[in-house]
Amino acid sequence: PWVEALAYTARAGKITTLEYTRSRKFEDPNLEWVHVYDFFDRALVTKSIENFDAVISFSTIEHAGLGRYGDSLDPYGDWNAVKQVHCMLKPGGLFLLGLPSSHSGASYIEFNAHRVYGRKRLKLLFQGWRLLESTRSNDGTDVIYVLIKE
Numbered sequence: 001p002w003v004e005a006l007a008y009t010a011r012a013g014k015i016t017t018l019e020y021t022r023s024r025k026f027e028d029p030n031l032e033w034v035h036v037y038d039f040f041d042r043a044l045v046t047k048s049i050e051n052f053d054a055v056i057s058f059s060t061i062e063h064a065g066l067g068r069y070g071d072s073l074d075p076y077g078d079w080n081a082v083k084q085v086h087c088m089l090k091p092g093g094l095f096l097l098g099l100p101s102s103h104s105g106a107s108y109i110e111f112n113a114h115r116v117y118g119r120k121r122l123k124l125l126f127q128g129w130r131l132l133e134s135t136r137s138n139d140g141t142d143v144i145y146v147l148i149k150e
Contacts, residue, residue, distance in 0.1 A: 001017070001026070003056050003058060004017055004026075004031060006056075007056065008028075008030070012030070013030065014030055014032070015030060015031045015032070016032045016034060016050070016052070017031070017032070017033050017034070018034055018035075018036045018039050019034065019035060019036065020035070020036055020069060021035070022035050049087060049088050050088065051088065051089065051090040051093075052088050052089050052093060053089075053090055053093055053094070054093060054094040054095070054096065055085050055088065055093070055094075055095050055096070056095075056096045057095070057096070057097050057098065058097075058098035059098065060081070061078050061081050061082060061097065061099060061125075062078060062099055062100055062114040062115045062116075062117070063113075063114050063115075064077035064078045064081040065077015065078060065081075066111065066112040066113070066114070066115070067112050068112045068113060068114075078115060078121075078125065079124055079125060082095075082097075082125050083128075086128050086129070086149060089149045090149070091149060092148060093148070093149045094132075094146065094147070094148055094149075095129065095145075095146075095147040095148075095149065096145070096146055097144070097145045097147060098137075098142050098143070098145075099115075099122075099142060099143060099145065100114060100115070100116045100117065100141055101116065101117045101118070101136070101141075101142065101143040102116050102117065102118045103140070104118065105118045105119045106118040107119075107120055107121035107122075117143075122145075126145075126147065128149070128150055129147040129148065129149060129150060130147065130148050130150050131145060131146070131147055132146045132147065132148055133145075133146040134146065
């Protein structure tokens with residue numbers, strides 16, 4: 001739970017982790033672990049999706065729609081997941097998104113492991129967002145994008 005630890009250290013008021021497992025990780029009043037389907041079921045019942053100030057996603061979006069984790073095959077699964085994040089953020093909310101990104105600028109899939117992002121796929125993902133900053137990881141395989149909801 002390294003992302004949660006960083007948010008906790010940065011004194012985030014409330015941390016909600018959407019998870020695909022149902023195991024409870026830690027007991028802390030400021031840290032909530034929720035299964036993704038339970039989160040959206042709750043949103044349907046209450047007719048509201050919690051508006052987050054920020055969302056952090058690493059090693060998730062690139063897998064969406066490839067079936068590796070039991071999800072349905074969907075060529076736009078990653079795009080749909082990013083749109084869901086867009087809906088959950090407050091206006092002006094930040095999205096820190098870590099993705100495998102190619103050096104050549106080409107997008108491709110390492111089926112059914114994950115997508116690697118190039119210019120065209122990133123343009124699709126970033127619709128409705130403004131890119132504030134990006135930085136490549138030390139090993140050069142991933143880029144962290146800081147996006148703001150427009």
